Amino acid sequence: MSNQPLVGPYRILRLINRGAQGSVYLGFDDRLRRRVAIKIYSLPEDKQARTDLLKEARLVSGMQSPRIVQIHDVVESRSHLAMVMEYVPGCDLEELLSNTRLSLASMLTVCADLAVALTTARQHRVVHGDLKAANVLISSEGRVKLSDFGIARHSMQIGAARGSLESMSPEQYQGKVLSERSDLFSLGCLLYRMMTGKHPFYGDGQLDVRALLAETSPSLISSQQDHTDWPEDLEKLVLSLLQRNPGDRPSSTRVVRQALRRVARSVPLSASSSLLEEARPLFRLESPEDIPLNIPTELGSQGKYSSIAADPTISGSWRRALKGWRWPATAAALVAGLSWIIASSLTQEVTVKVDAPRLTLAHSVSLPDELSGDGLVDSVVAAMQERRGPIRVIGPNVAMPVTSFQPRLAGTESQLPLESLRLDLRCEEAICVFAVSREFQGKRYYQQATLFPDTPVEQWQQIIRTTTLALYQ
Numbered sequence: 001m002s003n004q005p006l007v008g009p010y011r012i013l014r015l016i017n018r019g020a021q022g023s024v025y026l027g028f029d030d031r032l033r034r035r036v037a038i039k040i041y042s043l044p045e046d047k048q049a050r051t052d053l054l055k056e057a058r059l060v061s062g063m064q065s066p067r068i069v070q071i072h073d074v075v076e077s078r079s080h081l082a083m084v085m086e087y088v089p090g091c092d093l094e095e096l097l098s099n100t101r102l103s104l105a106s107m108l109t110v111c112a113d114l115a116v117a118l119t120t121a122r123q124h125r126v127v128h129g130d131l132k133a134a135n136v137l138i139s140s141e142g143r144v145k146l147s148d149f150g151i152a153r154h155s156m157q158i159g160a161a162r163g164s165l166e167s168m169s170p171e172q173y174q175g176k177v178l179s180e181r182s183d184l185f186s187l188g189c190l191l192y193r194m195m196t197g198k199h200p201f202y203g204d205g206q207l208d209v210r211a212l213l214a215e216t217s218p219s220l221i222s223s224q225q226d227h228t229d230w231p232e233d234l235e236k237l238v239l240s241l242l243q244r245n246p247g248d249r250p251s252s253t254r255v256v257r258q259a260l261r262r263v264a265r266s267v268p269l270s271a272s273s274s275l276l277e278e279a280r281p282l283f284r285l286e287s288p289e290d291i292p293l294n295i296p297t298e299l300g301s302q303g304k305y306s307s308i309a310a311d312p313t314i315s316g317s318w319r320r321a322l323k324g325w326r327w328p329a330t331a332a333a334l335v336a337g338l339s340w341i342i343a344s345s346l347t348q349e350v351t352v353k354v355d356a357p358r359l360t361l362a363h364s365v366s367l368p369d370e371l372s373g374d375g376l377v378d379s380v381v382a383a384m385q386e387r388r389g390p391i392r393v394i395g396p397n398v399a400m401p402v403t404s405f406q407p408r409l410a411g412t413e414s415q416l417p418l419e420s421l422r423l424d425l426r427c428e429e430a431i432c433v434f435a436v437s438r439e440f441q442g443k444r445y446y447q448q449a450t451l452f453p454d455t456p457v458e459q460w461q462q463i464i465r466t467t468t469l470a471l472y473q
Helices: 047-061 093-099 104-123 180-196 232-241 253-264 274-282 314-322 329-346 373-388 457-472
Strands: 010-018 023-029 034-042 071-076 080-086 090-092 136-139 144-146 350-354 358-361 391-394 418-427 432-440 443-451
Touching: 010 034, 010 443, 047 071, 047 080, 090 093, 090 274, 093 136, 093 180, 093 274, 104 144, 104 180, 104 253, 104 274, 180 232, 180 253, 232 253, 350 373, 373 391, 373 418, 373 457, 432 457, 443 457
Parallel strands: 350 391, 350 418, 358 418
Antiparallel strands: 010 023, 023 034, 034 080, 071 080, 090 136, 136 144, 418 432, 432 443
16 A cells, blocks of 8 residues: 555645645556646635636646646545546746757747647636746647636736746736737747747846836847857847837737748748757656556555464464465475574664754644644654564653663673664645654665644654555565
């Protein structure tokens, strides 16, 4: 049975990214044997706002396009919403632009794919409202997918200045009605950054509101990497996208795509895969453990346990093991039994030092006493004793008396094998991460689990137990 926490039927494997709106985790769907990305949001307390958000999630899930990250499922709890999405191996455009300057061919690929995504959004009367580099994913095939429609809304709704500052249009900053042209302004900001290496309306790390609301557009003062000028059609396109008045911008994504095609005629066909080549060094490492083993379910809760474990005495176990066995099974059992007896006789008590747990809680998060420092240590120590065997526990927060399963001779305590455990519990408003690390014989082992702050205490304790037990597998 897996020790990973669950969101609905999906197993949480690890954290992918943490953002202002919520954290994104890598999950696994055992039913369809595929990885998924799961983003967890805090639900608003207002009932109508919660209803609107769920409607919005259903609206976004209806958009089908190879250039949009697909929504597979929505899981709702009392205070949280989890969007289960298509997992895109690769990297995001923010990582790419922070480390390299793109070629013209790569810029055109990014903009063309984003224009296709925005076309699909327009057909569903959806405005993305947060088109920034961190929400643009570069897939392992070298193509772009637009993600995170988490604040998308119908095109006739009021903007209310929601969204990231780097993607904000003048009308969005002022809380006016948004349209497809609002997303085109954000696309212009992104294209300007790819061409010049900087945001058109940022200075000293802050949004220059005066420049954003000015009547004149910023000028292009940069050139290509080979110091040649930008194609004239591309310069005209980016400046038209950055017009303050929405009516002065291109009327649709169709106009943008036509302009991109005119520029693409000057790019050699050999550069068609340049985005993949430039992004590949930044692709996140994929672990084989991200695809769990397909263990037959009948070996889990439906499996029958051997009767050998029914009798705790060695003689009783051996009587059942030998009964009805024939050679060479009997010989194999004898060898295994002798090995077990020898190993048991040589078992040495281990001193385990449990450091004081590190708790980092957001102001809005309060946990029950059972999950305080001492309570957390108690749960971990109980699980550790369940798996480790003979141990002696020491540490500043050990709430239980020191335990010894074997007699010790005076003066031999310093010779006992020593291992240490470190506990970390970090809670934000929407999610908690429990981590436990173990150091023993020069090696370090690490496990972590995620869960909601409002999870019942019994489930907390079970997750802490299974996470700790996994250290000894």
